Amino acid sequence: MIIQTPSKKILNKIITYTFLVGVAAILILPFLWIISTSLKGNESIFAIPPQWIPDKIHWDNYTNVFEKMPFFTYLRNSIFVSGMTIIGTLLSSSLVAYAFACLKWPGRNGVFIFVLATMMLPMQVTMIPLFVLFKNFGWLNTFKPLIVPAFFGGGAFNIFLLRHFFLTIPGELFDAARIDGCSEWRIYWNIVLPLAKPALATVAILTFMMTWNDFFGPLIYLSDKLKGTLALGLAMFVGQHQTEWGMLMAASVMMMIPMIVLFFLFQKYFIKGFMMSGIKG
Amino acid sequence: MNTLKTILKTVGFVSIGLMIVIPFLFTGNEKPETGKTEIQYWHSTGQKEQAPYYVNAFNSTHDSIQVKPVVIPWQEQEKKVLTALLSGNPPDVVNQFSPVVKWASRMALRPLDDLIERDGLDSTIFFPSLWKEMRWQGHIFAIPVYTASYAFFINKRLFREAGLDPERIPQTWQEVREYSRKLTKYDEDGYFKQIGFIPFYQQALIPGQSTLPTPIIMAWQLGAEFLVDSGHSLKLNNPEMQRACRWILDYLDDYPMDKLSAFTAGFGYGDQHCFVSEKIAMMILPSTFPEHIERYHPDLDYTIGMIPSFQGYPTTSFSGCWWVAIPRGAKNPEASWEFMKYLIDKEVQLATVEAMEENLFPANRLAAFDKRFDKDRETDIFLKHIEVANSAVVVPIAHDVFWREFYNAVERIMHKVQPVDAALEQAEKTVNHELHKALEYDEYIRSKMDFFNR
Numbered sequence: 083m084i085i086q087t088p089s090k091k092i093l094n095k096i097i098t099y100t101f102l103v104g105v106a107a108i109l110i111l112p113f114l115w116i117i118s119t120s121l122k123g124n125e126s127i128f129a130i131p132p133q134w135i136p137d138k139i140h141w142d143n144y145t146n147v148f149e150k151m152p153f154f155t156y157l158r159n160s161i162f163v164s165g166m167t168i169i170g171t172l173l174s175s176s177l178v179a180y181a182f183a184c185l186k187w188p189g190r191n192g193v194f195i196f197v198l199a200t201m202m203l204p205m206q207v208t209m210i211p212l213f214v215l216f217k218n219f220g221w222l223n224t225f226k227p228l229i230v231p232a233f234f235g236g237g238a239f240n241i242f243l244l245r246h247f248f249l250t251i252p253g254e255l256f257d258a259a260r261i262d263g264c265s266e267w268r269i270y271w272n273i274v275l276p277l278a279k280p281a282l283a284t285v286a287i288l289t290f291m292m293t294w295n296d297f298f299g300p301l302i303y304l305s306d307k308l309k310g311t312l313a314l315g316l317a318m319f320v321g322q323h324q325t326e327w328g329m330l331m332a333a334s335v336m337m338m339i340p341m342i343v344l345f346f347l348f349q350k351y352f353i354k355g356f357m358m359s360g361i362k363g
Numbered sequence: 364m365n366t367l368k369t370i371l372k373t374v375g376f377v378s379i380g381l382m383i384v385i386p387f388l389f390t391g392n393e394k395p396e397t398g399k400t401e402i403q404y405w406h407s408t409g410q411k412e413q414a415p416y417y418v419n420a421f422n423s424t425h426d427s428i429q430v431k432p433v434v435i436p437w438q439e440q441e442k443k444v445l446t447a448l449l450s451g452n453p454p455d456v457v458n459q460f461s462p463v464v465k466w467a468s469r470m471a472l473r474p475l476d477d478l479i480e481r482d483g484l485d486s487t488i489f490f491p492s493l494w495k496e497m498r499w500q501g502h503i504f505a506i507p508v509y510t511a512s513y514a515f516f517i518n519k520r521l522f523r524e525a526g527l528d529p530e531r532i533p534q535t536w537q538e539v540r541e542y543s544r545k546l547t548k549y550d551e552d553g554y555f556k557q558i559g560f561i562p563f564y565q566q567a568l569i570p571g572q573s574t575l576p577t578p579i580i581m582a583w584q585l586g587a588e589f590l591v592d593s594g595h596s597l598k599l600n601n602p603e604m605q606r607a608c609r610w611i612l613d614y615l616d617d618y619p620m621d622k623l624s625a626f627t628a629g630f631g632y633g634d635q636h637c638f639v640s641e642k643i644a645m646m647i648l649p650s651t652f653p654e655h656i657e658r659y660h661p662d663l664d665y666t667i668g669m670i671p672s673f674q675g676y677p678t679t680s681f682s683g684c685w686w687v688a689i690p691r692g693a694k695n696p697e698a699s700w701e702f703m704k705y706l707i708d709k710e711v712q713l714a715t716v717e718a719m720e721e722n723l724f725p726a727n728r729l730a731a732f733d734k735r736f737d738k739d740r741e742t743d744i745f746l747k748h749i750e751v752a753n754s755a756v757v758v759p760i761a762h763d764v765f766w767r768e769f770y771n772a773v774e775r776i777m778h779k780v781q782p783v784d785a786a787l788e789q790a791e792k793t794v795n796h797e798l799h800k801a802l803e804y805d806e807y808i809r810s811k812m813d814f815f816n817r
Contacts, residue, residue, distance in 0.1 A: 124658055128633035213450040222452065297439075302446045305403070305433045317436030327633075 113338075120144070120331035127327045143328035147336070150329060155308050156315040161340075163225055163300075163311060164293040167232040171289045172282055175236030179244035180270045184256055194245070201238045205298070213302065227303045228293070240285045247281035248274060283351030287344060294341060312337045399429040400698045402455035405444060407435045416718035421705050428698045430456075444690070445471070453690035455699040458508070460685050464759035467499040468805050473689040474502040478700045488707075488727050492752045493684045499759065500809065505688035507726035508706050509716070511650045512682045512748040514667040514741075521546055521557065521644040532668030536562075536581070539645060539671050540614055546644040547618075555626040558618065560645040562611045563777055564627055577647060578773055579757070581607035583679045584672045589757050595802060597758050597765065597794045599772075600787035608776050608783045610673075620778055634659040650745040651722050667744050682752035684726055709733065724749060760801040761794055768793050 114134070119127055120143055122136040147153055181187075182194050216227040235241065251274065259269050275282070297313040304310060316337065319330040345352065404418060418432045433454065435443050440459065447453050448471055459466070466472050479486075486494050486503075493507040519529035525545045533539045543559025550556050562577045582589075587603035590596070615623070630637045637643040638652075639660045647670055656663050672678040687706060689699045705711055712725035713735055724745065725731045731746055758765040772790035775781040781789070 125634060128631050128635040128659075130629075130631065130635060209446060210449050213446055213452075217450055217452045298442070301436070301439055302443050305405075307434065314436070317439060318434065320437055 116331050116334055119327060120335050122328055140328060143332040147329050147333045151315045151318060152308060156310050156312045159309060160294060160311040163228050164290050166229040167293045168286050168289050170229060170232030171236035171240055172286060174233050175240035175285060176244050176275065178235055178241045179248055180274055183245045183248035197238050197241060222303060223305045223309065228299050243285060244281055247278055251277055280351045280354035283348050287348055287352050290344060291341060399427055400695050401429045401431055402695050402698045402702060403433060404430050404456045405433045405435055405454040406458035407437050407440045417706055417711055417715045421702060428701055430702055448690050451692055453693050455693045455695050456687055456702055457690055458685060458687050460683065462756040462759060462762045463497050463505045463686055464499045464756060465762055467504040468760050470691055470808060472504040473691050473693065473696060474504055476502055479503055488729050490726060490728055490749050492682055492754045493726050496684065496754045496756055497686065505686040506703050506707055507684040507686050509723040510682050510684040510726050510749055511723055512745045512752055513647050513649050513680050514744050514748055515670045516638060516646050516648045516665055516667050518641055518644045519664040519666055521641060529666065533671050535674050536671050537674060544617065554622055558626065558643050561643065562614055563773055578607045578611060580670060580679060583753050584676045597791055597798060599791040600784055604787055605783050639663065654722050667741055669744060669747065678751065680748035680752040681755050682749050683755045758794060758798060760805060761798040764797045765794050
């Protein structure tokens with residue numbers, strides 16, 4: 083074991099933190115640029131050399147967003163779709179993962195591989211059959227195609243992630259519960275789920291990021307202007323001849339805020355979830 | 364305590380149950396019975412028009428048909444329309460800008476011949492190049508509604524600085540070359556500070572936008588025909604195209620490519636556009652460009668003129684158009700057709716163009732040349748260009764491949780990687796290969812589909 087002197091320790095820390103701050107600064111640059119552009123007028127958006135702090139701050143880009151699009155309606159729709167999708171995903175993917183991790187049944191591993199194989203299907207392959215299915219259900223131009231699938235499995239990746247986490251829970255816990263007369267449902271609900279909070283938080287955040295930013299689903303399934311989501315609303319600022327860059331960036335900043343807040347609130351769980359389920363980026 | 368836990372659990376379960384059930388209760392398809400035929404109109408004309416003027420006007424004047432407009436984000440229309448169409452749930456009318464043939468050859472549109480014939484629609488009211496674009500394999504698949512064109516823009520301030528008369532816009536490419544020499548400035552290291560005209564360089568207004576390539580314009584002016592053998596082959600390596608490319612190569616003797624590349628690399632969008640930032644004095648630009656100037660450099664002193672040509676040859680231009688069509692499988696073709704006819708009515712076209720913020724032109728010539736249409740000098744020049752324009756769809760069924768290969772060939776020629784004829788020959792061969800494949804596929808599809816053979 084190498085014992086470091088206090089001065090060496092401090093030096094190591096300085097080097098590590100300088101490096102991390104440097105990398106963080108690079109990563110945050112695009113976000114700062116978006117904020118900067120959201121406060122610029124047409125005259126300074128493309129200015130060279132670039133202006134980080136515009137001469138004239140255009141707060142009107144933010145107020146104009148509310149005039150150009152029904153921002154709060156889109157926000158409400160995005161929150162509803164994301165919220166319902168998270169609930170559906172957490173419930174169904176944890177149930178499926180429980181069956182794969184904690185129950186013994188013939189062909190379990192084969193079915194699991196089959197579930198994982200669905201991750202390899204590109205979205206373009208399933209797009210038309212799914213659209214036809216939802217059309218036959220009479221679900222077009224409703225939020226159902228965006229929400230209901232989450233209640234039926236919640237996605238192979240989430241199942242994979244949760245199953246991995248559930249496998250780390252000692253089997254003795256389940257055996258003890260079964261001896262005490264616990265039903266499988268109670269084991270799942272009272273033992274597994276409380277222990278799996280970090281993994282569930284990870285799944286929740288990943289699902290939120292995916293649905294919050296989903297553009298394609300709302301584009302093809304929704305046609306009513308007032309049923310749009312924020313991701314769809316943002317695209318309306320891009321025209322054939324002109325793009326309202328200032329407003330586009332202002333709306334993007336507003337759209338990003340919930341995601342940033344959520345990440346900071348749950349980052350502890352988020353990182354823990356990834357670490358404990360053995361999926362490290 | 365236990366009772367409280369049980370209550371909390373029950374509330375939890377009921378909430379989760381409700382959340383599962385709620386989405387099923389949300390239905391958006393029930394429509395109030397109004398006794399009207401509702402048709403869905405999918406359009407995408409940029410963010411400025413949320414509810415098009417003509418839709419409101421149509422709805423207020425028609426008792427039996429109600430048009431429901433759906434705005435689709437620009438550049439995302441194909442995904443939405445094609446998904447809906449392939450799933451058997453298309454809208455009733457679509458408004459598009461991409462080549463009609465691209466859609467028609469994939470059976471995405473309903474042929475309109477029977478409706479046109481029945482109602483005696485006079486196709487001569489449209490600008491010829493626009494109507495030509497609506498046709499595929501002898502059938503008409505769409506109706507043009509609006510168009511835009513190009514003109515030759517000059518910077519008057521830079522003209523005056525160079526001792527040139529800004530009211531005398533160059534008429535021939537030779538004149539452009541002479542003017543350009545006077546308008547070009549260098550810095551102390553011999554790099555360009557300002558250039559009069561760069562013949563192959565066209566800068567888009569926004570990322571991803573298509574631009575107008577000068578070599579094609581020049582070849583058209585010289586009389587080039589690109590599609591031969593009844594549309595079954597491309598002849599890109601033709602004498603006119605070769606002459607245009609050689610003229611440009613000769614022109615570039617005054618402008619070394621390395622320095623030209625360094626100069627053009629600094630251009631951007633918005634107010635960094637080379638014409639708006641006064642780095643290039645003469646350019647061929649679209650009819651929507653004055654709007655761009657107004658936005659980013661309202662004080663820019665400029666004027667427009669006809670696109671120059673070679674001595675003794677008439678000028679020509681490019682035009683693209685927005686069109687409306689009935690997708691295959693649409694459920695209310697009669698109501699859709701009624702709405703489409705309304706859109707091309709002279710009075711409706713005039714009122715719509717007036718209400719639009721974008722600088723577009725009516726496809727109906729009767730409206731475009733009506734004295735009530737805002738006819739300043741600029742409009743007049745753009746209209747003259749539309750009259751002599753060629754369609755931007757040079758090789759209908761292999762449109763994207765053609766432009767990709769064309770730009771690559773021009774790049775190789777300008778950088779002297781390949782001689783003119785070899786580069787054109789290579790592009791021609793690749794496009795023809797794709798064209799023949801596409802035609803074979805189209806032939807097969809048409810032999811299987813009844814509605815093409817009606």
